[in-house]
Amino acid sequence: MDRARLRQLLARESADAERLNPRSRAAYGRAEHLFGRVPMTWMNKTAGAFPRYLESARGARVQDIDGHEYIDFCLGDTGAMAGHSPAPVAEAVRHRFTVLGGATAMLPTEDAEWVGAELTRRFGLTRWSFSLTATDANRWAIRLARAVTDRPKILVNSYCYHGSVDESLIVTGPGERGSARPGNVGAPCDVTLTSRVAEFNDLDQLERELAHGDVAAVLMEPALTNIGIVLPEPGYLAGVRELTRRHGTLLINDETHTFSAGPGGCTGAWQLEPDVLTIGKAIGGGVPAGAYGLSAELADRLLGRDDLDLVDMGGVGGTLAGNALSVAATRATLEHVLTDEAFDRMHALSARFEAGVRAGIERHALPWSVSRLGARTEYRLTDPAPRTGTGAAAAGDTELEDYLHLYLANRGILLTPFHNMALMCPDTTERDVDTHTGLFAAALAELAG
Ligand code: PMP
Structure with a gap:
């Protein structure tokens, strides 16, 4: 050059x-x-x-x-x-906002169950909840994973991106435990207290980190897409699933960008079996929307815990999450645009x-x-x-x-x-x-x- x-x-x-x-x-x-x-x-x-x-x-x-x-x-x-302002989404937004009225009323709409069923068809997970951003979907998935496993740490891949999620701002080196990602703004604590890190495509390192027995969940993209695309090598994702199962660690697939792999993202295209799946951005067709999906078994375990405040101020949820406008836009996007x-x-x-x-x-x-x-x-x-x-x-x-x-x-x-x-x-x-x-x-x- x-x-x-x-x-x-x-x-x-x-x-x-x-x-x-x-x-x-x-x-x-x-x-x-x-x-x-x-x-x-x-x-x-x-x-x-x-x-x-x-x-x-x-x-x-x-x-x-x-x-x-x-x-x-x-x-x-x-x-x-989904393209900028696709016509079916524009029409759904107009209908919800100006014909029916009521963008955010603290009441469910019937569109939400339609979207939940469609997300199940695409991604396999059977119980869905909504957010406005992928960041929040990840934050709430992390909280649920910690609650259900009673373990403190989250493992991510070095140079991953999952939004402004504190636990994810860790990179490998210089020592064995990794360190804060350069430029991390105002970290609440040393990131190695909340997180473990392994390189993408490195099953040995993943196994070493999971062996500590303190990892609630691995949060990962099935292919890295935020440091350019880094594709999984043959056997890597199957290895991740096997190791996480063996160590009692939940697997969270963040499909926010890898949704590009198909109607059900990499999870659908490659028959992956995460315990939790998070997604945001594209599903609202330009209107803020995110979602996370759980297996029915995990959802039942969480709902059966009366020590967890899942309806008020327990740390999961937001006033605008699942609002009628975002859910209407998501339905239109999935039903008519990103088909x-x-x-x-x-x-x-x-x-x-x-x-x-x-x-x-x-x-x-x-x-x-x-x-x-x-x-x-x-x-x-x-x-x-x-x-x-x-x-x-x-x-x-x-x-x-x-x-x-x-x-x-x-x-x-x-x-x-x-x-x-x-x-x-x-x-x-x-x-x-x-x-x-x-x-x-x-x-x-x-x-x-
Ligand atoms: N997860 C992934 C994989 C992402 O690429 C991004 C954003 N680039 C996010 C989560 C966060 O999305 P948002 O900023 O919309 O919350």
């Missing part, structure tokens, strides 16, 4: 981004009353000096306030995997995307790789693809990633800012994918000189 050339190209793309987006730049400059100038501080995680401001979005398309249109492969980092047929189409598009990227990499003989998980594809600036979270974290290249993101964004394509990740939605077309393939090849050609 000619680094001097890369820097020159990055400087050119940054200057172009400023020239092309005067209104976004000015809006960012004026945003003095926001912490970090943005509605949420992570919106500063963008290639370039300021974020592009959203004007409107529909399906696989986003328009910014400078009048540019983008093919959106970011899709709200999965929150919009089994839609996943078939999204997977075919994602395979086409993967093939296009691979062709570009091969043409320039780059030491890069590409990984796919159903509707989600990721290019890695390393080959072979990393097999652990720590390996994936070490393989990042900010300059190169910023160049690719800016090159594409300046020409009308959005990737997920945290990764080189592209997600398909039901409205994505083959033409959208081919536009990316062409621009990706052109970005590489410029880099090659």
Whole structure:
């Protein structure tokens, strides 16, 4: 890689981004009353000096306030995997909010049982409860796991992400017990008091950690998706299930991103058997919604415990969780948008995307790789693809990633800012994918000189 050339190209793309987006730049400059100038501080995680401001979005398309249109492969980092404002969800929201009325009334709606049954069909777990975010689904699942096992610790994979869940902010090393993830903000206590950690794909390390006998649950994604995609090696997930069963530890699959693997996520696609499953983001079709599922046996054990306050202030639940609006949106998303047929189409598009990227990499003989998980594809600036979270974290290249993101964004394509990740939605077309393939090849050609 000619680094001097890369820097020159990055400087050119940054200057172009400023020239092309005067209104976004000015809006960012004026945003003095926001912490970090943005509605949420992570919106500063963008290639370039300021974020592009959203004007409107529909399906696989986003328009910014400078009048540019983008093919959106970011899709709200999965929150919009159903496409932006899909018509059946818009109609369900309108009906619930304005025709029937009552977004949040502290009363159940009949939609909830429909959604519970559909989640059971897809994921296998038989008792469901709702949250507004995947973070809260994970938090509450963790509390229930601790309560039912009477064990203090949660085990996660190094460089996992499960939302702002205190227990998950741990990485392997330098010692045997691991340490706080770098940058962890205001930890309530030393994370090794609440958590254990093992590398993804490392069954020996998992076994050593579980052998302490104090782990209530393993919380994991069946494939890591938040440090790029790290796929499970053959036998790994079966090994995790066997070891967790042997050590009396519950297994929680977080399918928030791995939902891309199919209508029932990896759990459905690979016949996994978690004790608990958590999910958020995409299931509401853009309306905040999350859920967690339990086996009937686990649910009965929890409900049979009269020392646990599951109805008031015992630490599980939220006023807006399971609200009528979110549940109506979730029903519409699952019933009409992210259907089994839609996943078939999204997977075919994602395979086409993967093939296009691979062709570009091969043409320039780059030491890069590409990984796919159903509707989600990721290019890695390393080959072979990393097999652990720590390996994936070490393989990042900010300059190169910023160049690719800016090159594409300046020409009308959005990737997920945290990764080189592209997600398909039901409205994505083959033409959208081919536009990316062409621009990706052109970005590489410029880099090659
Ligand atoms: N779990 C996983 C696997 C995620 O990727 C994320 C967010 N990227 C979360 C949980 C948290 O989602 P939210 O921020 O919507 O709570």
